[in-house]
Amino acid sequence: MPRPRAAAEFAPGSPGEPLVDTHGRVHRDLRVSLTDRCSLRCTYCMPEQGNEWLAKSSILTLDEIVRIARVAAADGVTTFRLTGGEPLLRSDIVEVVRRLAVIQGPDGRPVELAMTTNGIRLPELLPSLVDAGLARLNISLDTLRRDRFRDLTRRDRLDDVLAGIAAASASGLRPLKLNAVAMRDVNEDELIDLVQFALDHNAELRFIEQMPLDAGHTWDRSRMVTREEILDELSTRWHLTPVPGRGGAPAERWRLDGGPQTVGVIASVTAPFCGDCDRLRLTADGQLRNCLFSTTEYDLLPSLRQPEGSAGDAEIDAAIDGMLRSCVHGKLPGHAINDPGFLQPARGMNAIGG
Template identity: 35%
Template sequence: MKILIDKYGRKIDYLRISVTDRCNLSCIYCIPKCGVLQAIEEEMLSIKEIVSFVKVAASHGIRKIKITGGEPLLRKDIAALVSCITEIDSIMDISMTTNGVLIKKFASELKRAGLKRLNISLDSLCSDKYKEITKYGELKDVLTGIERAMELGFSQIKVNTVIIRDINLDEILDFVHFSTETGIAVRFIEYMPTKNSLDGYAKKFVSADEMRFLCNEAYSLLPAAVDGNGPAKYYVIPGTNGTIGFISPLSCKFCSDCNRIRLTSDGRLVSCLYTQEWVDIKNSLRKGPDIDEVTELLFSAIASKPASHSLIVEDRQMDFCSMMRIGG
């Protein structure tokens, strides 16, 4: 078996699958004012096509799967997809990133299907501010969904929070308290530049170091190891069940340890979240699939993986439509 190793010696064992580019929210840092041109349903990969690719990828060392979107729970067949991936023996871990609005409705079905872990995007604990950030969301739906997931005993639940100055930086200690009260790990993420976030971006950006300083002033943070696939650096709050993490794609790149590749909902393999290059595998999956051809395309995508991302605020920004389709 030929293992997926890129030209910089990084072993690729983690696949993120965006199952849709549709979303039931319109977050201020994600959806542009002009809207997003969504892929038509016929252009999206079917369950059969996704599973066919996962089997090929798993035969070459992919062991961890993260299902993303858009909002993955908008796909009616999402639980069936989870179940099919779970049946692939060499896949050791399957998780999902969701905005949490529909978790209460689908949590039980997803748990039965074999989903092990949940990452829930939540940028405010204030209902009015949450509505302002998401446009269509109701905070209570996410919080009741988290409660339901905890009741069902998912092996791990994490909350992802993008911190933006003058919007939710003042809530950072509220999120730390939320972690100490629930035992759920909260991960603070640096605000990333996209074509929808350029106005005043520099004034809105908060580095992971500043976030950590604010948290450490109120709590004595202790470094901790937390199971998972992500690049977060974790800390525990002594005397509590609280755990917080910091993800710093701008201030402190973690590219040297990157072990992932991404599959978009319309069949593109993307080797880096911030690249403008991809390998189209949809046609190969739809005509058979031809396993040898799909394998060749997979290795071609790995070969194109850059040493590090080129996310530079001054002259290059992540394309928002790609961000929606790649799944962050």
């Protein structure tokens, strides 16, 4: 497991100041994992059987999540993205959204609340989520073929995912994004079909290069469909024009036939965007991570769960702030996937958070 950092290793800084690392990157995005559990078993994420789930006692409570989020917002974080596992499996998900959506930054502006989901429970929950303050959605969809979906996810739930996408398309949440991991000999012949499906649902398709984040550590670079291969295939159907002004966003975007429709590619392996990364991650069990591929975690649980009466609210908040700054201070220039000495994280993607 990653080595947890203790509170004594806090980096210098004052509450309310921006979260700036030693490479000048200002951090404004916090990915909040709500659970490591999922209703699917995607082959590139977790095994079908034998998963070791996080202990229920270690999962952050709603009050703990809100406390961390308030401190982060005071330090300049403007976007929270709820992830998992599958975030819609959390029983208090609507209340999580409701309480996070009202948090404001130092300028009095509310934070933006987004979610990444497999979409299965959206038809039932989306109206309540929108009412609670959810602003944006990303939905995972790697194939439109039932047999492939069943083989890839080990569950026959394609109809449920498509119903979730239809519900999202009919809602007012925009931009709506569909995420697809491009895999050789799995779905590389569906790239154009997936983009067209997204366009038909007033959504943007974002292709993701397959990354070494599976719990079984079976990632094979040769099975990854690269950014250039994706663009070459899409260029047989549309004229692609780069969209300028990417900033810290993970996806490069292109207009299709001059726009306004677009497609995105997240090329973490062949075209890393680490130099502009503004993201931190909070795992469901209270660990801060400064990179998706980090081998070090910063443990917030001791600060949050001190013996009753041993610390006041201000002291606890200061400890959270200090750990955020320590995490940011320890961030490396890049993830080093392409270096010979790269080590895959011990946690799988479901336990890290998307």
